[in-house]
Amino acid sequence: MVSTKGKDIRELALKYYGIHSSEWKTEGEPGDYQVWVEGKGCRVTDSTGKTYIDGFAGLMYKNIGYGRKEIADVAYEQMKKLTSVPTSSPAPATESQVLLAEKLAQITPGSLSKTTYTSGGSESVETAVKIAKAYHKLNGQPGRYKLISRRGTYHGYTHLTMALMAQSPFTAAYEPLVYGVKQVSNVKCYRCDFNLTYPECKLECARELERMILAEGAETVAAVVMDPVSHSDIVTPPKPEYWPMIRSICDKYGVLLIDDEVVTAFGRTGKMFGTENWDVVPDIMVTAKGITSGYLPLGAVTVKEEVAEKFGAGFMHIITFGGLPAPCAAALKNIEIIEREKLPENAASVGAYLLEQLKALMKRHVCIGDVRGIGLMTQTELVANRETKEPLPREVTPQLRKRVQDNGLIARIRSGMISIFPPLTFTRAEADEAVGIVDKTLTEMEKDGKLPS
Numbered sequence: 001m002v003s004t005k006g007k008d009i010r011e012l013a014l015k016y017y018g019i020h021s022s023e024w025k026t027e028g029e030p031g032d033y034q035v036w037v038e039g040k041g042c043r044v045t046d047s048t049g050k051t052y053i054d055g056f057a058g059l060m061y062k063n064i065g066y067g068r069k070e071i072a073d074v075a076y077e078q079m080k081k082l083t084s085v086p087t088s089s090p091a092p093a094t095e096s097q098v099l100l101a102e103k104l105a106q107i108t109p110g111s112l113s114k115t116t117y118t119s120g121g122s123e124s125v126e127t128a129v130k131i132a133k134a135y136h137k138l139n140g141q142p143g144r145y146k147l148i149s150r151r152g153t154y155h156g157y158t159h160l161t162m163a164l165m166a167q168s169p170f171t172a173a174y175e176p177l178v179y180g181v182k183q184v185s186n187v188k189c190y191r192c193d194f195n196l197t198y199p200e201c202k203l204e205c206a207r208e209l210e211r212m213i214l215a216e217g218a219e220t221v222a223a224v225v226m227d228p229v230s231h232s233d234i235v236t237p238p239k240p241e242y243w244p245m246i247r248s249i250c251d252k253y254g255v256l257l258i259d260d261e262v263v264t265a266f267g268r269t270g271k272m273f274g275t276e277n278w279d280v281v282p283d284i285m286v287t288a289k290g291i292t293s294g295y296l297p298l299g300a301v302t303v304k305e306e307v308a309e310k311f312g313a314g315f316m317h318i319i320t321f322g323g324l325p326a327p328c329a330a331a332l333k334n335i336e337i338i339e340r341e342k343l344p345e346n347a348a349s350v351g352a353y354l355l356e357q358l359k360a361l362m363k364r365h366v367c368i369g370d371v372r373g374i375g376l377m378t379q380t381e382l383v384a385n386r387e388t389k390e391p392l393p394r395e396v397t398p399q400l401r402k403r404v405q406d407n408g409l410i411a412r413i414r415s416g417m418i419s420i421f422p423p424l425t426f427t428r429a430e431a432d433e434a435v436g437i438v439d440k441t442l443t444e445m446e447k448d449g450k451l452p453s
């Protein structure tokens with residue numbers, strides 16, 4: 001039990017703390033809250049002293065793992081020197097802000113070169129959309145205001161980003177959502193919206209984008225907002241033709257391509273940036289999360305030179321804590337570690353190994369319908385019937401989540417899908433351990449008759 005100056009933290013949490021996406025209980029057991037006290041590498045320890053593998057890297061952001069003193073040191077040095085900038089004229093900047101922008105220009109593909117900061121992913125997506133809309137006005141096409149995203153894809157939980165997702169039950173409580181956002185299908189080959197199979201499908205999911213642009217009127221569409229590989233629903237690495245097709249459709253109709261790399265950037269897919277897997281350069285790239293590996297809050301929006309040059313007279317936008325000097329210094333050190341330790345390469349090789357081991361479980365567990373992934377983004381989908389792909393009964397998922405965690409692995413488990421996105425420092429031994437926990441849990445639940453066997 002954690003006790004600080006005689007206070008029981010779990011009891012206080014029950015009374016005062018409204019945790020995101022959790023029940024706001026005012027009564028219950030202090031044990032309803034799990035209080036975390038320490039992290040090291042890929043492991044986290046709670047206040048009872050139990051240690052777990054963090055198979056979801058916090059919330060898909062702890063790319064360099066926990067407990068890096070180097071990051072704490074640079075943040076401390078920066079904070080001692082300067083914690084924020086005064087509202088000076090002309091435009092205020094600090095060394096770490098500028099050097100990070102330079103670094104992002106060096107490592108992002110193509111002519112992506114100008115970066116502006118926010119304090120996280122949702123704000124970065126919102127900022128990118130503002131840039132896209134303003135760009136079209138400055139470019140003599142003021143009628144372009146609509147956005148096209150993919151159904152069920154998570155881009156954040158602010159009002160606009162919820163509209164990009166537009167997926168009940170996550171957004172139902174907040175409707176009506178923001179006007180002018182349209183959706184096309186996502187890539188999800190195992191449960192294709194068109195009931196087609198690759199390659200006969202001829203990438204219907206990509207071609208739907210062209211139909212949507214034409215139906216809306218190309219002259220009204222400002223931007224397409226997509227993430228390289230979605231994680232919120234079915235995790236499916238797109239086929240090789242998909243992203244090049246999306247790029248060429250956007251080019252054909254003068255629509256800007258906003259690449260939401262909040263989860264995929266900084267190595268997760270096995271490349272530094274997700275769209276590099278398909279040699280595609282977006283017009284605007286959005287990053288956050290892994291930019292500091294979650295050591296401090298930061299988001300970044302990096303735009304192509306051709307887009308940036310339209311804003312010579314200014315981009316009207318203010319986010320007070322967007323790009324504070326210490327998070328920027330932490331991001332620079334974080335990127336240095338990612339490059340030095342070759343973490344994208346590690347994500348590619350350990351990710352391939354993890355995927356192989358998870359696929360091997362299919363031989364022993366008929367409840368596994370599909371295993372898919374790219375880099376260190378893997379998803380194992382459990383089904384009630386492998387032949388028909390009938391989903392698991394709803395009540396099984398919470399039991400599965402609890403058992404996997406009790407056995408020592410934190411993963412995201414929703415709708416019978418086990419998503420493992422660990423820190424990018426993950427080793428083969430840790431992958432074996434995580435797969436062992438999944439195996440053990442499935443075996444236990446099969447014995448109890450909770451899963452088909």
Ligand code: PLP
Binds near residue numbers: 122154155227
């Ligand atoms: N975009 C994607 C793809 C995300 O996964 C997330 C968060 O998970 C966001 C945007 C929003 O980021 P934040 O929670 O930092 O606002």
